[in-house]
Amino acid sequence: MKRLTYCRLAGVFLAVASTCAAAQDWQPLGPRGARVSALVAASGNSSRILAATENGLFLSIGEGQRWRSTAVGLFATGGTGIRLLAASPVLPLQFFLLDSGGRLLRSEDGGESWAPTGYVHPAFDTPVAMTVTTDGLLISHYSGVLRSTDVGATFAPVADLPAGQPMGVMAINPQQPQVVLAGAFLGPFTPGDASLYRSTDGGTRWTPLAGLPPGNVTEIEYVSDGSTVVSLDGAVYRSTDAGQNWQLLFQLSGGRVVRVEAGTVQLLLTDGRNCFRSSNFFATAPTSCADGLPQWEWGSAGFSTIEYARSLNGAPRVLINARRYGVLSYNPYANSWSPNGIELFGVPTRGLAIAPTDSNWILTGHWLPHSDNEPLRMTRDGGEFWQYDLGRYARAIRSIEFDPTSLAGGPDSTRIYASGVGFSAQPVFNNSGVFKSSDGGASWQALDSGLPSSGDPPRVMIGTVRKVKLDPRSCAAPPPQGPCAAGPLDTVFALAEGGSDAAYRLIRSHEGGANWSGVGASLPDAIVGSDWSEYVLPIDIEMDRSGDAIYVSLFGVYYNDDGTPRIPSSASGVFRSSDGGSTWAASNTGLPLVGGSATTTRDVFALAVHPRKAGVLWATTAEIGQATRIYRSDDSGAHWTAAGAALDNCDVRDLQVDPAAPQVLYAAGFALNQSNGCVLRSEDGGTSWTPLHAQLPVAAVYEVRKDPQNSRRLVVASDHGIWSVEAPGDRIFDDVE
Incomplete structure (x- = not known):
């Protein structure tokens, strides 16, 4: 039989399948x-x-x-x-x-x-x-x-x-x-x-x-x-x-x-x-x-x-x-x-990407905008040496993604996408904040075509681009289900602030970023009163395994001009598209509402989809300053139920599913009570969680990834750089009888 034990985290006990994790030996990778x-x-x-x-x-x-x-x-x-x-x-x-x-x-x-x-x-x-x-x-x-x-x-x-x-x-x-x-x-x-x-x-x-x-x-x-x-x-x-x-x-x-x-x-x-x-x-x-x-x-x-x-x-x-x-x-x-930078690991990183064929090839972004920044960081040797790039094109990078179908040709032909904050000075002026490399990161180009701009020379006006995402089934001949094995992948989505046109909060390209169109018009628009405002913005996007659905999650910015708390009325939460992203409809039944509101779903900062079962996905829900709770849907977002208790003291910003064992989930975020950032693992689809962040000396974790070549190794992007750990075995593969 399997042994059930309990681990204490921040004053509460979490039910954990397998033994409690001892203090983990986290190692800094840089930059x-x-x-x-x-x-x-x-x-x-x-x-x-x-x-x-x-x-x-x-x-x-x-x-x-x-x-x-x-x-x-x-x-x-x-x-x-x-x-x-x-x-x-x-x-x-x-x-x-x-x-x-x-x-x-x-x-x-x-x-x-x-x-x-x-x-x-x-x-x-x-x-x-x-x-x-x-x-x-x-x-x-x-x-x-x-x-x-x-x-x-x-x-x-x-x-x-x-x-x-x-x-x-x-x-x-x-x-x-x-x-x-x-x-x-x-x-x-x-x-x-x-x-x-x-x-x-x-x-x-x-x-x-x-x-x-x-x-x-x-x-x-x-x-x-x-x-x-x-x-x-x-x-x-x-x-x-x-x-x-x-x-x-x-x-x-x-x-x-x-x-x-x-x-x-x-x-x-x-x-x-x-x-x-x-x-x-x-x-x-x-x-x-x-x-x-x-x-x-x-x-x-x-x-x-x-x-x-x-x-x-x-x-x-x-x-x-x-x-x-x-x-x-x-x-x-x-x-x-x-x-004097030995062990001075203070680079705020987001946008963690690990090459599926080479776990030493890692890219990340410096996400705080600076005019003299070099915001893209890349290592090919697991963190010993980091290359700095995009200094003339971007002020910050928040999201990076490999085209996995391009890796077979070697690094020189690997396609990589990145997004963040475009540069706003000569000689580049303001670009979209979406970038592409077709040679493994050796060179980059800004992807601006089709986006709204103004001024002379023109400046693209869509604000911070928080996420770039490839449709894994957008090759010329996709399989009946699951991702393409051969590419390239042509459909790219990016989540932005939108500028003056709300449709461009969500942009799509069917040509690998060569041309864009705004497809966010059916997402909730801003509501502005004489002394108050409500805005909702997309923060995460996932594609269903079947290819029949795309999901977008939103977070809100609600305020009164006099500084008093505002109870919002805007629609938010999770939205679903059944036509490739052209139109969107709310899919929030069962998700919790913002306190005091009858209509506004709590912020959903992260989504994750089941890699094998169509229509199964998870969503994080939270209000600022409150613990995150994970919800699950088994019917493509039509209905949601709580997967387990709230993750006390943790504000989750990333959620990942183990592709080899889909009942294993990983959550990462920052703690709410002045303690270390959180990394947690669930072995039962989100019902119970084990903390893995003991001795991780960071305040916030923004992304967590599994090493594609080592099933025990986790890599995280944090406010203090990239860190890795050999996590204890989970019960899926290491049962205790």
Whole structure:
């Protein structure tokens, strides 16, 4: 007989067929690096460094060579990121963090855990800088500078600094901790105001310092001989009399200055592309220190942080944040830079695709839009080396799919589709956000024909394309049931925002993307009132094995202009097409409704179809902030029943069926209570679930895939890159008698 046991997950017990999964040995596959917005070193002799990235926080003990994610799940719900990060000058384990929602949080254990201080920064006023002093906490914003004396619980304006002038950098003198210098952000807004201000009482009172020209102060360094060095608009100035007089030392446009080593007067000046080092305040020609700095295709490195740090053995390092590398480290003894991205896995990935014939061939997308991004990532060796692509065509990639019928001809003739956010600048201008490669990813073309556009030159206007999907039966001679073995596959669907024409929320091509038509007109349209709006958008699409039905799932955006919760009336949920996608009808009977609504089905973020039985499919249902529940239909979506209990603490965003054992399902998503992202497996069609995500150090999982050549191996795309695990055997193949 089969043994039934129970596993505990987030305080509840899930019925599980087979033994409870032990902690899984998840392994990162890359891509290494992260888009780091700030680096902060702890005070004193601590070698602790925190790195704030676009989607989480990383910690290094040492000189930044090895990193691990910390406070996992802190920012998962709502996608909140990090705006500002600061360290206490006297308490080595105390840090403060201001998130993009305006919450101020404090850590007393070196960044491992965080608690709100109670302060929330106003949404209408952008914070610029944050510094911890010996007597309080300073936050600079566009209305001036705020100061707290109760560990961040409350703030009051600083009276002596000019109102409406943000300070871009505020630096404490390590030899005289009561002395703080503040430099104007983007130069003095008011003519005649100073570029630099000085406080001798920890930030209570301030005095303007003359002698510097108006400009943007980016760095302030206190040197061991007692002098002060400032970067202002790329020029380096030095004062030997506490800021009363200043001497111009050197100029490098966009440069930032930092001390090279404690106890010396050596300085380093870099703009991320060029680098100069001096031991005599640039009195003689400086030494080049550019070895190892990337020569960026896009121009300057665009780094915003330069930080002096030390290793565990006390060796000095200079760190800067550097686009896809995450962090670059300067070794003063070798006089060279090197990436410090070992174990810094912070790339937010979506659109996971694994070649059916080669599990080392993996593609994924960087899904947060950036104008200088290279959003497509591809590896042919299982993650050791990643190729970056589509930098001139796309700002983000969210979905990738192989044409499996093209793999027989080898990589050079393999067709791959990708979708996301098109580029919106010269020389490409705005394209559709749908791309195709006919040579295994070596080159790409944007697929724009037939889509609505405007302007001169024309710009395609369909918004973010969340999904691209090939019809597996769209070859010239499809079999009676199931996917085509020989191709190419000609019919492609893509799910978009639609722009001004709602029909283009769902687009279709019968020519491999060469020409498109909008087929979403019969999906529910937007409803807009005088002070409220309701929009529904497609998020997933699946084709029935029989070829007789196509299913699309929708999610809604419902809001009142005054910010109060809105109870919607729009139709949403699952829609079905019986004519190849030309028209659509709701198929929601039995699916739950949004709380308080009599007509609106809950968001359905993921669908999955049975690979062998026509008309059998599963759907996830959820409301924002609530656990997901899986529903099943055995009659092509006409009726739905709950497959099991709600998946407590998990918001599921992807659902997959094991093609070799269709009663085995996999679900992936993010946790709701500041814990790890979730990966779960069901061995009974969705009735009960086993968690597989123990020790997976990510906050959100967006896709889960089975290795096509190893039935035990799972691969996931997450907010911290691609990870894999050898999952425990399921009872379908490993029965316990």
